[in-house]
Amino acid sequence: MENLAKQKVIQDLKPQQFGKRGMIWVGILLFICAVGLFAYIRQLSKGLVVTSMRDYVSWGIYISNFVFFVAISLVGSLITAVLRLSDVHWSTPLTRIAEIIAVAAITFASIIIVVDMGRPERFYNLFLHGRLQSPIIWDVIVITTYFFISMLLLYFPLLPDLNILMKLKEKTSKGLDKLYSFLGSFWKNTPGQIKINERAISILSITIIPVAFSIHTVTSWLFATTYRPGWDSTNFGAYFISGAFLVGAGGVVVAMYVFRKAYKLENYIKEDHFDKMGKVLVMLALLYLYFNINEFLVPAFKMKKPEEEHLVGLFTGEFAPIFWFAIFTAMIIPIFILLFKKGRKPLPAFIAGCLVVIGSWFKRYLIVTPTLLHPFLPMQDVPDSYRHYFPSWEEWAIAMGSLAGVLLIITIFARIFPIIPIQETITEIEEHENV
Amino acid sequence: MNTHDTSRREFLAASLLAGAALAGCNTKNPFEKDAAEMVNPSGEMVKLLSVDGEVIEIDKAFLKPVPHLPAVSNDAARLGIGNKKFVMVIDLSRCKSLKKCQSACNHMHHVHPGQNWIKVYPMQDAEHTAPYWQPTTCMHCDEPPCVKVCPVDATFKRQDGIVLIDSDRCIGCRFCMAACPYSTRVFNWEEPEMEPEIAAQPYSCESSVPQKKGTVGKCDFCPDMARKGELPHCVSACPNGVFLFGDMLEDSVTNGAETFRFSDLIKDKAGYRLMEDLGTKPSVYYLPPVNRNFPFENAETKEEAKKS
Known part of the structure; x- marks a missing residue:
């Protein structure tokens, strides 16, 4: 490969300063985060009474947000591990996008679960008095493991790129340069180092798959290990995993489109990528639809008394609008858009991706709340406010703040590091030319 | 208190x-x-x-100062009272929803206004079956789903059968509330309102007082009363003797006025437990609402009676 072409790739992909739009975007995100932080401080001083959660609906949008974050983080393992191991090369430019989504989402999953705690200052009790029998401890263990593996999967492929960035003639800024050399000055691009790095990445790619399955299966078990109608299901693990891959892939499509536009990456994230990711999305949406049919049709066929109230509430009752909205926006409409070749062009694929992500967020809400409103014994001897649930402004602010936090991490990461792997792109072009 | x-x-x-x-x-x-x-x-x-x-x-x-009743240490409170297996029998044929049990319990445990550890349900199992009142306490299950899921051992099962909460350890994750099929657990969503002298009392998981913000609470079978050889507050508060409390190993239960052999009572009156199919093995038994002392009356039936 000519040096000139190589320089062009580096120039195209090196991190760029925020433009005016970038600054506004970061400003908005920071503002939403600040509002969320303010709401959390209120919650800390007054207690969880500022939320709309009460004794019956004891878990609300914090927990559904947690499930959403864990779900979306699974895409890191899908794109970087599953596709890498099956020797799929077209996904290379997408690996870092997927991995930073995973890291950002899993970080905020941990934060939001602390936000939901009545006594966050006693978090250390999990280590001091942890009981291995409790699914929460399983979740703590696998999420921590997943976080570190994801961090390493983000870091190791970054090493050759850091080397490239440090060699750049025009320095970006002193601070960034220090950061690059702190993170990667030991990397000399020697064949030995490259070999070790490749081995490390492939070992991590293998290990992350069972861990990724574990995080979301265990998260589903937080619900499925209880007796409650709507949660008491053996289908839950697979149902959660399939939904997680779907929302994660949807998130990647959205991020692809935004980065492509913002950083003018048309030569790297090509229409072909949208076409292929579109097909992946269709497959995942069909898979999730299949598990949804299992989850709802089988109990609905029998209509056992405790299930009946819950299911009728979803199908035709109080939650029917959200239920059908989620089913259509997360699965059916995206399937119809992406089945057609024209639908897999960047813009329609982006719209389909947005629909998947939004629909999936509401789907998580439906997994948590309606079940809690249909206990075995009827709701009794409680104030009227205990019988309904609509999140308070503090809950919305904190939930939106956490979503903005994820976007902020991704945005800042893309400002500091190349969002498309430079070295891997160069290597692939070279390999392509040699063929 | x-x-x-x-x-x-x-x-x-x-x-x-x-x-x-x-x-x-x-x-x-x-x-x-x-x-x-x-x-x-x-x-x-x-x-x-x-x-x-x-x-x-x-x-x-x-003259010597008389020491206060010795405070039970956290370890002793977690272990429970030796050679006891506490059990409760609730006689549905005697309940007319006076809710004296509820108010006594709320008063003695300083339960947050609006919340209740004891609930009295108007039950009607099917359209043509008879309605009845069903008071519920914590079932103190022998296979407690709440204890299974607690990540920090803040809720635990004692050797005397009682399930308690240690509010000094609870992290407020509320997994136990989701796990309990009897909806018996409540949460202190805000700083509990208490008189200063009650708030100043040393906390014990046997008295569940003072309640603590951000932790879970529930019926505790009043083990502090049991230690003194007295009955739980709901039992002594009920004028109709609905609640019977006792020790399964002694095979006797009492409401203060009457004492029964537990096994005979359950056999003669066909006692049962709630949601037996879930396998939680409750320590609370119910006697069916037959040969009732009172007709079932609630706001609706009273109005109907007035009309006719």
Whole structure:
């Protein structure tokens, strides 16, 4: 490969300063985060009474947000591990996008679960008095493991790129340069180092798959290990995993489109990528639809008394609008858009991706709340406010703040590091030319 | 509870002192051998009222502060009372939803206004079956789903069968509330309102007082009362004797006025437990609402009765 072409790739992909739009975007995100932080401080001083959660609906949008974050983080393992191991090369430019989504989402999953705690200052009790029998401890263990593996999967492929960035003639800024050399000055691009790095990445790619399955299966078990109608299901693990891959892939499509536009990456994230990711999305949406049919049709066929109230509430009752909205926006409409070749062009694929992500967020809400409103014994001897649930402004602010936090991490990461792997792109072009 | 407690303690202390004083007045001084050896009379005399109503004088040196009932340590509270298996029987044929149980429980445990540890459900299992009142406490299951899921051992099962919560350890994740099929658990969503002297009491998981913000609460079967050999508050508060409490190993349950052999009672009246199919093995048994003492009356039926 000519040096000139190589320089062009580096120039195209090196991190760029925020433009005016970038600054506004970061400003908005920071503002939403600040509002969320303010709401959390209120919650800390007054207690969880500022939320709309009460004794019956004891878990609300914090927990559904947690499930959403864990779900979306699974895409890191899908794109970087599953596709890498099956020797799929077209996904290379997408690996870092997927991995930073995973890291950002899993970080905020941990934060939001602390936000939901009545006594966050006693978090250390999990280590001091942890009981291995409790699914929460399983979740703590696998999420921590997943976080570190994801961090390493983000870091190791970054090493050759850091080397490239440090060699750049025009320095970006002193601070960034220090950061690059702190993170990667030991990397000399020697064949030995490259070999070790490749081995490390492939070992991590293998290990992350069972861990990724574990995080979301265990998260589903937080619900499925209880007796409650709507949660008491053996289908839950697979149902959660399939939904997680779907929302994660949807998130990647959205991020692809935004980065492509913002950083003018048309030569790297090509229409072909949208076409292929579109097909992946269709497959995942069909898979999730299949598990949804299992989850709802089988109990609905029998209509056992405790299930009946819950299911009728979803199908035709109080939650029917959200239920059908989620089913259509997360699965059916995206399937119809992406089945057609024209639908897999960047813009329609982006719209389909947005629909998947939004629909999936509401789907998580439906997994948590309606079940809690249909206990075995009827709701009794409680104030009227205990019988309904609509999140308070503090809950919305904190939930939106956490979503903005994820976007902020991704945005800042893309400002500091190349969002498309430079070295891997160069290597692939070279390999392509040699063929 | 505190005022009640202290007055009770003061009474105990006074009577003990009076007893000691009386003993001191006897010609045969029981302090001669032991106490007198240790206590040097100060010569300063104080007047006391004896249990007989006599005013007596005693040397001040003999007066000793009576220690409070020894506080149960956290370890002892987690272990429970030895050789006991507490059990409750709720006789549905006697309940007319007076809710005295509920108000006594709320009062003694300082449950947050609006929340209840004891709930009284108007139940009707099917359209053509008879309605009845069903009070529920914590079931103190032998296979407690709440204990299974607690990540920090803040809720635990004791050797005497009681399931308790340690509010000093609870992290407020509320997994136990999701796990409990009987919806028995409540959460302290805000700082509990209490009189200062109650808030100042040392916390014990046996009394569940003072309640703590951000932690879970529920019916505790009043183990602090059991230690004193007394009945739980709901049992003694119910004028109809709906609640019977006792020890399965002694095979007896009582509501204060009547005492039954537990096994006979359950056999004769066909006692059952709630949601047996879930396998939680509750410690609370129900006697079916047959041969009722009261007709089932709630706001609706009362109105209907008025119309007709």
